[in-house]
Every structure is written in C-alpha cells, then in structure tokens.
Amino acid sequence: MSFTDLxxxxxxxxxxxxxxxxxxxxxxxxMPRGAAPQRAEEMAAMASVLHGRRTDPRVGExxxxxxxxxxxxxxxxxxxxxxxxxxxxxxxxxxxAAELARTRSQAHLAWAEARKAEDxxxxxxxxxxxxxxxxxxxxxLADGGDLYDALLDDFEPGAKAADLQAxxxxxxxxxxxxxxxxxxxxxxxxxxxxxxxxxxxxxxxxLAKTFGYDMAQGxxxxxVHPFSSGSGLDVRITTRTDPADPxxxxxxxxxxxxxxxxxxxxxxxxxxxxxxxxVSMGVHESQSxxxxxxxxxxxxxxxxxxxxxxxxxxxxxxxxxxxxxxxxNRLKNGFIRTEADEVQYNLxxxxxxxxxxxxxxxxxxxxxxxxxxxxxxxxxxGFAVDKPSNxxxxxxxxxxxxxxxxxxxSLGNVYAGCLNDAMRADLPDLDAALAxxxxxxxxxxxxxxxxxxxxxxxxxxxITRACGAAPSEAPLLTYLEQKFGALYGL
Amino acid sequence: MSFTDLxxxxxxxxxxxxxxxxxxxxxxxxMPRGAAPQRAEEMAAMASVLHGRRTDPRVGExxxxxxxxxxxxxxxxxxxxxxxxxxxxxxxxxxxAAELARTRSQAHLAWAEARKAEDxxxxxxxxxxxxxxxxxxxxxLADGGDLYDALLDDFEPGAKAADLQAxxxxxxxxxxxxxxxxxxxxxxxxxxxxxxxxxxxxxxxxLAKTFGYDMAQGxxxxxVHPFSSGSGLDVRITTRTDPADPxxxxxxxxxxxxxxxxxxxxxxxxxxxxxxxxVSMGVHESQSxxxxxxxxxxxxxxxxxxxxxxxxxxxxxxxxxxxxxxxxNRLKNGFIRTEADEVQYNLxxxxxxxxxxxxxxxxxxxxxxxxxxxxxxxxxxGFAVDKPSNxxxxxxxxxxxxxxxxxxxSLGNVYAGCLNDAMRADLPDLDAALAxxxxxxxxxxxxxxxxxxxxxxxxxxxITRACGAAPSEAPLLTYLEQKFGALYGL
Numbered sequence: 001m002s003f004t005d006l007x008x009x010x011x012x013x014x015x016x017x018x019x020x021x022x023x024x025x026x027x028x029x030x031m032p033r034g035a036a037p038q039r040a041e042e043m044a045a046m047a048s049v050l051h052g053r054r055t056d057p058r059v060g061e062x063x064x065x066x067x068x069x070x071x072x073x074x075x076x077x078x079x080x081x082x083x084x085x086x087x088x089x090x091x092x093x094x095x096x097a098a099e100l101a102r103t104r105s106q107a108h109l110a111w112a113e114a115r116k117a118e119d120x121x122x123x124x125x126x127x128x129x130x131x132x133x134x135x136x137x138x139x140x141l142a143d144g145g146d147l148y149d150a151l152l153d154d155f156e157p158g159a160k161a162a163d164l165q166a167x168x169x170x171x172x173x174x175x176x177x178x179x180x181x182x183x184x185x186x187x188x189x190x191x192x193x194x195x196x197x198x199x200x201x202x203x204x205x206x207l208a209k210t211f212g213y214d215m216a217q218g219x220x221x222x223x224v225h226p227f228s229s230g231s232g233l234d235v236r237i238t239t240r241t242d243p244a245d246p247x248x249x250x251x252x253x254x255x256x257x258x259x260x261x262x263x264x265x266x267x268x269x270x271x272x273x274x275x276x277x278x279v280s281m282g283v284h285e286s287q288s289x290x291x292x293x294x295x296x297x298x299x300x301x302x303x304x305x306x307x308x309x310x311x312x313x314x315x316x317x318x319x320x321x322x323x324x325x326x327x328x329n330r331l332k333n334g335f336i337r338t339e340a341d342e343v344q345y346n347l348x349x350x351x352x353x354x355x356x357x358x359x360x361x362x363x364x365x366x367x368x369x370x371x372x373x374x375x376x377x378x379x380x381x382g383f384a385v386d387k388p389s390n391x392x393x394x395x396x397x398x399x400x401x402x403x404x405x406x407x408x409x410s411l412g413n414v415y416a417g418c419l420n421d422a423m424r425a426d427l428p429d430l431d432a433a434l435a436x437x438x439x440x441x442x443x444x445x446x447x448x449x450x451x452x453x454x455x456x457x458x459x460x461x462x463i464t465r466a467c468g469a470a471p472s473e474a475p476l477l478t479y480l481e482q483k484f485g486a487l488y489g490l
Numbered sequence: 491m492s493f494t495d496l497x498x499x500x501x502x503x504x505x506x507x508x509x510x511x512x513x514x515x516x517x518x519x520x521m522p523r524g525a526a527p528q529r530a531e532e533m534a535a536m537a538s539v540l541h542g543r544r545t546d547p548r549v550g551e552x553x554x555x556x557x558x559x560x561x562x563x564x565x566x567x568x569x570x571x572x573x574x575x576x577x578x579x580x581x582x583x584x585x586x587a588a589e590l591a592r593t594r595s596q597a598h599l600a601w602a603e604a605r606k607a608e609d610x611x612x613x614x615x616x617x618x619x620x621x622x623x624x625x626x627x628x629x630x631l632a633d634g635g636d637l638y639d640a641l642l643d644d645f646e647p648g649a650k651a652a653d654l655q656a657x658x659x660x661x662x663x664x665x666x667x668x669x670x671x672x673x674x675x676x677x678x679x680x681x682x683x684x685x686x687x688x689x690x691x692x693x694x695x696x697l698a699k700t701f702g703y704d705m706a707q708g709x710x711x712x713x714v715h716p717f718s719s720g721s722g723l724d725v726r727i728t729t730r731t732d733p734a735d736p737x738x739x740x741x742x743x744x745x746x747x748x749x750x751x752x753x754x755x756x757x758x759x760x761x762x763x764x765x766x767x768x769v770s771m772g773v774h775e776s777q778s779x780x781x782x783x784x785x786x787x788x789x790x791x792x793x794x795x796x797x798x799x800x801x802x803x804x805x806x807x808x809x810x811x812x813x814x815x816x817x818x819n820r821l822k823n824g825f826i827r828t829e830a831d832e833v834q835y836n837l838x839x840x841x842x843x844x845x846x847x848x849x850x851x852x853x854x855x856x857x858x859x860x861x862x863x864x865x866x867x868x869x870x871x872g873f874a875v876d877k878p879s880n881x882x883x884x885x886x887x888x889x890x891x892x893x894x895x896x897x898x899x900s901l902g903n904v905y906a907g908c909l910n911d912a913m914r915a916d917l918p919d920l921d922a923a924l925a926x927x928x929x930x931x932x933x934x935x936x937x938x939x940x941x942x943x944x945x946x947x948x949x950x951x952x953i954t955r956a957c958g959a960a961p962s963e964a965p966l967l968t969y970l971e972q973k974f975g976a977l978y979g980l
Contacts, residue, residue: 044505216522217524219520
C-alpha cells in the first residue's frame with residue numbers, strides 16, 4: 001500500500017486515457033464512415049474500463065493508507081488530483097452516471113436533428129431531461145453548496161460562479177459599448193478571392209512550427225472542427241480550410257497550437273500522471289488565446305504574416321501591413337460564437353453563462369430558453385436572432401451535458417489578458433521579434449511561467465504566480481479598448 | 491451465470507481487442523516518431539487490460555456453468571473458441587507469460603540491431619533465451635503432446651506438424667525441380683523505368699475496389715510493410731510504393747485486400763465476437779494468396795491490368811498482354827522470402843519450418859542455426875547466402891517468439907490451390923470476367939464458401955466444406971507446374 005503502487009496504477013490509467021483520446025482523434029480524422037457503429041462499442045468499452053479504474057476500491061484504500069506529509073510537493077499535488085477525482089466519483093451514484101451517459105448520446109442526436117430542422121421544441125424534451133439529470137448530479141456533488149459551482153468544478157477546479165459573475169459584470173458593459181462604437185465606424189476591408197487550400201495547409205504547418213509546436217511529437221490534419229488532442233509525447237492538432245477564408249485556417253491552427261504547446265511543454269517528469277496535462281479548461285484556453293490573439297493578431301506579428309501570405313498567394317488585394325492588421329482584426333455582426341472576434345466573443349459566452357446558471361438553479365425553465373436567449377442577444381448585439389441554428393441551438397455543449405464549460409472560455413481570455421501584461425513587462429522588445437515571425441521569447445516565457453507546471457498548482461494560482469498578482473479582468477479590458485480604439489479611431 | 495452474460499463480456503473484450511489493434515495501425519501509419527516511448531506504455535496498458543479479461547475467473551465460472559447442449563451451432567462454436575482460449579491461458583504460468591513479453595521486446599531490438607550490423611552472434615543470446623522460453627511455454631501447453639504442435643495451435647488451431655511435414659515433403663522436390671527448370675530458361679523481360687508513385691497509389695486504390703474491398707468501412711494508407719488490420723466494420727490496409735517496381739505496390743495491395751475482404755465478409759451476426767474474425771492464419775493466407783496469385787496473376791486478369799497500367803503510365807516498354815503476363819510471373823534468383831514468386835515462396839517457408847521445428851525439439855542448437863540455414867539454402871536454391879540479413883536474420887518472426895507461424899504461409903498457398911480448383915469447377919467462365927477486370931463472381935464464391943463463416947468451423951473444415959474434399963497439396967502443385975510449364979515452355 002504505497003504511494004509508488006498508487007502511481008503505478010495511475011500511470012496505467014493515464015495511458016489508457018490517452019488511448020481513449022486517440023480513438024477520438026481517429027474518429028474525427030481518418031476513421032472510415034461506415035465504422036461508426038463499431039466505434040461506439042469500442043469507445044463504450046474503453047469508457048467502462050476507465051470507469052472501473054476510477055472507482056476501483058484499491059484507490060480508496062491507497063488514499064486512506066498514504067500519509068501526504070511524507071511526500072514532496074509534487075507527490076502532494078498528485079495526491080490532490082487523485083483524491084479529488086476519486087471523491088467526486090464516489091459521490092456520484094452509479095445509476096445516475098449510467099443514465100447520464102445514455103442521455104448524453106440520445107440528447108446529442110436529438111440536438112443534431114433539431115438544429116438541422118430548426119426545431120427547438122424537438123430538442124426540449126431531451127434538454128429538459130439533461131438539465132434535470134445535471135441538477136441531480138450537482139446535488140450529489142455539491143454536498144449542500146452551490147449547484148452550478150459543483151458542475152463548474154469539473155472544468156475549472158476551485159472556481160466559483162460568484163467570482164466569475166463579478167468579473168463578467170465588469171466586462172460586459174464596456175464590451176457592449178466597445179462593440180457598438182467599433183461597428184459604428186466604417187468597416188476595414190475584408191478578404192476576397194480564392195485562396196488555394198493546399199497552400200493554406202502548407203502555411204498552417206509553417207505557422208505551427210513558428211509557434212514552437214514540435215512536429216516530431218505531433219501532427220496536423222484536417223477535420224470538420226479544429227481541435228487539439230492528447231498529452232505528453234503525442235499531441236495532435238487539426239485545422240480546416242475554406243478557400244474564401246484563409247484566416248479561419250491560420251488562426252484555428254495557432255489557437256490549437258496554443259493548446260498543444262501547453263501539453264508538449266509540461267515537465268517530462270509528470271508524463272502519464274495526473275500532473276501531466278493542462279490544469280484546467282480556463283488555463284488551457286489562456287494559452288490558446290494568447291497564442292491566437294495577443295501574439296497572433298498583434299500588429300507586429302500580422303506584419304510578418306502579411307509577407308508570408310503574399311509569398312504564398314501573391315497580391316490578394318490588401319495594400320499594406322497596416323491595412324492587413326485592420327482586416328485581420330475586423331469586427332462584423334454575427335450570430336455564431338465560434339466565429340466571433342476578440343471584442344464580441346466574451347459577450348457570446350456571458351449570455352450562455354447566465355442562461356445555463358439560471359437553468360441549473362431552476363430559475364429558468366428549459367421551455368423559456370429560446371425566448372431568453374433571443375431577448376438577451378438583442379440587448380447585447382442590437383439585432384434579432386433569425387433562426388435557432390443561429391441562436392440557442394448553435395452549440396453542442398448542452399446536449400452533451402457540458403454545463404459549466406462555457407465560462408472557462410472567457411476565463412481563458414481574462415487569464416490571457418493578465419499573462420500578456422506580465423509578459424510584455426518582462427519582454428519589452430517582444431514586438432521587434434514578433435515582427436520577424438520570431439515567437440520564441442514569448443513561448444519560452446509562457447512555457448517557463450505556465451506550461452511546464454502541468455497540474456502542479458491550482459489553476460488560479462498558476463496565473464497568480466506567473467503574473468505576480470491575482471487574476472483580474474482589467475488587463476484584458478484595457479488591452480481590448482486600446483487595441484480596437486486605435487484600430488477604429490475611437 | 492448465463493451464456494448471454496458471457497457473450498456480453500466477450501463482446502467488450504473483442505471491442506478492446508479492436509482498439510489495441512487500431513493502436514498498432516496508428517503506430518505504423520500516422521504516429522509521430524517521437525511518440526514511441528509513450529506508445530509502448532499505452533500498448534502495455536491495453537495488453538494488461540486484455541490479459542486481465544482473458545484470465546478473469548468469471549470466464550471459468552461461466553464456462554463451467556453453461557451447458558453447451560442447450561446452445562445452437564453458433565453458440566457452441568462461440569463456446570469452443572472461448573474455452574480453447576481460456577484453457578490455454580490457464581495453462582500458461584503468469585510469470586512465464588510476463589517473461590515472454592519482456593524477452594519479446596528485448597529480442598526484437600537485438601534482432602533489429604544484429605540485422606543492421608550483419609552480426610549473428612550478437613543476436614544469438616537473445617534467440618537462445620527466446621527458444622528456451624518457447625520450449626517452456628510449449629511444455630506447459632502441450633500436456634505431454636508434441637511441443638511444436640502446441641505452438642502451431644496458436645496460429646492454426648488443430649493443425650499437426652506431422653501432417654504439414656507430409657504435405658511439404660510432397661511439395662518440396664517438385665518445387666525445387668520446377669524452380670531449376672524455369673531458371674534454366676531465358677528470363678522474360680523485367681520492368682524498367684520510373685513509375686509515378688502518386689499514379690501507383692491511385693491504381694492501387696482502384697485495384698482494391700476492383701477486388702471488392704469496401705472503402706466505406708476501410709482505408710488504404712502507405713506504410714513500410716504492407717498489412718491488413720482490424721475486423722468487422724473497420725478493416726484497414728496499407729501498401730507501399732517504389733518508383734522502380736509498381737508490381738510491389740499492386741500485388742501487395744491485392745494481397746492485403748484478400749485479408750481485408752475476408753474480415754469484411756464475415757457474417758454481421760458475429761460482429762465483435764470470437765467468431766467475428768478470420769478463423770486461422772492459414773485460412774487467412776488462403777484468401778490473400780488466391781486474390782493475389784490465382785486471380786491477380788492469372789493470364790486473364792493481367793490482360794486487364796496491362797490496359798490499366800498503360801492508361802496510367804503510358805507505354806512502359808512491354809509489347810503486349812502475353813509479354814506482360816510473363817513479366818508479372820517472372821522468376822528471379824533471390825534471398826528474400828517476402829520478395830519471392832509463387833514457385834519459390836514455399837521453399838523459403840519450408841526451410842524455416844524445418845529449422846524452427848528442430849530448434850523447438852532441441853535437435854538444432856541455436857548456435858548452429860546460421861550454418862544450417864545456409865546449407866539448406868544452397869541445396870534448395872543452388873547458390874550461397876551472401877550475408878546474414880539475406881539469410882537467417884531476414885525475418886522478424888523468431889525475435890518476436892512467433893514459432894509455428896511460418897508454415898501457415900504455405901498452408902495458405904495449399905488451401906488457395908484447393909479453393910482455386912473448386913472455384914474454377916463451379917465457375918467455368920471465370921476467365922472471361924477476369925479479363926474484363928470483373929472479380930465479382932470469384933469474390934462472391936469465396937465470400938459464400940469461406941469468408942462469411944468467420945470462426946464458425948474449424949480451419950481445415952472450412953476448406954473441406956468449400957471444396958468438397960479434404961485439403962491436399964496436389965491442386966497447388968498441378969496449378970504451378972501447368973502455369974509455369976506453359977510460361978517457360980518446359
């Protein structure tokens with residue numbers, strides 16, 4: 001009954017978790033279409049094996065027998081993760097877990113059909129069932145505490161909805177105002193023309209390397225939805241191409257590279273242990289966002305990218321690097337969260353955060369969701385949702401029971417704002433390097449300050465330690481108001 | 491304690507087996523090189539899960555509790571497979587299984603280094619250890635019977651070395667004579683020139699479809715060594731290209747398609763059960779060989795392939811379809827089993843069969859292997875082995891403990907000879923269809939007679955039922971002597 005035995009067990013569990021994750025990668029990239037029914041059984045078998053290990057009574061015995069005070073900092077951090085996961089699993093009744101798993105796949109199908117048919121009522125019964133089950137889950141987990149916090153803890157351990165609410169309350173009015181002011185001004189030129197998809201992929205791969213992604217322990221493929229997958233020595237990303245919109249390809253790539261570099265930079269000593277992966281969704285998103293936005297969409301870096309695009313595609317109708325910078329950062333009215341720019345993105349998230357919190361609290365009936373969504377959208381964005389697939393049916397999350405996930409996107413943006421301020425203070429000449437396409441100093445700073453630690457510290461503490469101050473929305477707001485104020489001449 | 495419970499358990503085991511297999515596919519096709527150390531842990535974790543299920547005491551309880559006579563034919567066949575596997579696993583001491591697994595990876599590394607360095611003595615200590623362990627394994631499994639038979643049973647259930655020996659004794663002298671007679675004659679023209687690799691892959695994919703491979707439940711990729719992988723709804727193949735040798739690509743593809751079509755054609759009712767995969771290595775090889783040789787290298791089919799190659803590559807220096815047929819079936823002196831033609835291939839196999847049987851029996855010391863190999867090679871092939879990588883170090887099998895595997899290659903050829911005779915008798919006009927590139931009647935015949943049954947019948951019985959007579963080497967010999975007699979004017 002030693003810590004070593006527990007870690008040997010955990011290491012095998014982590015390895016199996018990586019295998020299950022790689023099946024997901026395979027499914028989205030290379031799996032033959034007709035294999036889907038068999039794949040569902042393969043995934044279920046892996047899930048069952050992993051569930052068996054998470055609930056293995058030996059883990060409880062090990063946890064009871066090991067004296068944390070005999071361990072070093074790393075050992076205690078491992079124990080913290082293992083204990084949290086085990087206790088969480090123990091609190092969840094087995095039949096509720098099974099019912100959630102079943103409902104998840106049914107609700108996902110119902111959502112996909114409802115979205116295609118623009119049929120909100122067709123999705124409501126499954127969503128009602130899902131919300132009821134998630135409330136039940138939250139009650140089992142919360143132990144008398146806040147229900148939403150209990151769910152949030154799955155994605156952002158230690159975060160509290162009340163703190164997020166305060167942060168978002170400070171962000172929202174100023175982002176609404178900034179958005180309106182920008183859209184009141186003449187829009188910068190957009191891209192037009194046809195951008196060869198093979199050349200897009202070539203440049204995307206070059207961008208991945210430019211941001212430090214190690215291709216010897218990763219690969220870039222095309223998929224319908226860009227994602228990053230895996231930890232340790234095998235971290236793969238996907239991207240997509242659209243002949244009319246090369247930015248979609250390039251910035252999806254840089255975003256996923258941010259996630260992937262985080263995983264690749266974690267201390268090798270944590271390989272295949274609970275510390276060997278990104279510590280939370282929020283911290284993960286801080287890395288993808290700072291790569292994508294504060295670095296990738298900066299005036300300095302876009303100047304270099306402009307040259308690369310001219311090399312790849314010839315003259316594509318944008319006169320110079322300043323105009324290109326404005327094009328890259330152009331605001332547009334739009335319904336879709338995943339297509340939103342830096343200014344508007346968080347408004348999409350806050351809308352979902354408020355609605356899902358109200359559903360979990362029981363303050364918003366599922367039947368009233370569509371009206372609540374459309375009302376709120378009109379208030380923040382100033383125009384009306386035209387159809388459900390552009391409104392409350394646009395995201396997959398709720399159908400999969402992912403309540404508490406959305407706010408981590410904005411938390412990531414807030415963290416990225418804090419990190420950017422601290423990094424710029426430490427690296428005053430960073431823009432000169434970025435203008436040469438050299439991200440090395442920035443990614444090294446992030447690697448040293450954030451990425452290498454994996455799960456060693458609590459999520460909020462990672463940011464506090466990196467920045468020397470507790471996280472706040474202020475740096476992000478200042479950054480956005482300065483950047484877009486200058487771009488739009490406000 | 492019902493048959494249904496056992497089958498539910500087996501179904502999950504089969505699904506996990508498919509996952510482990512797909513990891514192997516991933517490793518050989520898309521895995522980033524640097525992921526290898528982590529992958530080894532992932533594979534070991536999957537192996538450990540699968541071993542745990544194969545030795546799960548519940549399986550023993552189920553087997554004891556279920557009354558086979560209450561089951562239908564399919565149920566009894568499932569029980570036969572499950573019981574054989576469980577009893578085999580029970581007979582093998584756990585520490586021997588672990589030692590074999592460890593030695594396998596060490597010996598594999600030692601073999602790869604020794605082959606590169608042409609250093610037989612460098613490999614001998616690991617090979618000695620492996621042979622000793624395999625003898626120990628065979629003793630545990632044989633229960634007083636023949637040691638080699640006990641190992642053979644892993645690859646060809648029910649086969650006996652003495653029967654194979656009789657078959658091979660009848661084959662060998664006539665193949666040695668046929669080989670010598672052909673090589674005594676002027677050689678047909680070989681291919682020369684450069685064959686675009688992209689066009690090779692395009693034609694390879696077309697050939698795969700021509701032979702009935704279902705791309706909606708499969709895919710074709712490039713790998714160093716061609717292989718087929720997976721069962722049920724996800725059966726993938728690989729091939730390779732060499733600009734100087736398009737036949738390597740095309741016939742490797744057709745060969746692997748034979749394996750893959752077997753898996754794809756198995757009755758859907760057997761999906762993810764012990765019956766849901768090819769019944770033995772020998773029967774599997776009979777399908778790959780009949781697709782590749784009796785169909786793919788026939789005069790009729792090569793006439794069609796000649797036209798396809800001219801469409802793909804233009805004039806490549808072969809005058810007409812008759813000359814092309816001779817080129818496809820050209821004999822050459824060579825050291826390497828995997829590059830051998832239809833006449834010589836079995837001679838390579840028989841050499842290995844005799845040597846490995848002698849090692850397992852204790853009649854050939856590992857230290858004497860190289861001399862024994864080289865002596866035998868000179869007798870059958872008429873020239874001397876020039877270096878170990880062209881001799882006893884050429885194959886990976888022994889380093890991985892695969893003793894008893896080699897003879898199934900020739901058994902597959904023998905079975906293919908029997909099936910070809912029976913198929914031709916049933917389909918007298920087959921050549922007219924093959925000459926149009928239409929393999930449908932042949933593959934339907936094989937699907938109906940052999941493939942659909944999966945593991946329902948014992949391997950030898952599959953062939954007997956399909957052909958209406960017990961397997962014999964005579965049809966293969968007659969086929970080879972007629973085909974090559976005509977080609978070489980003997």
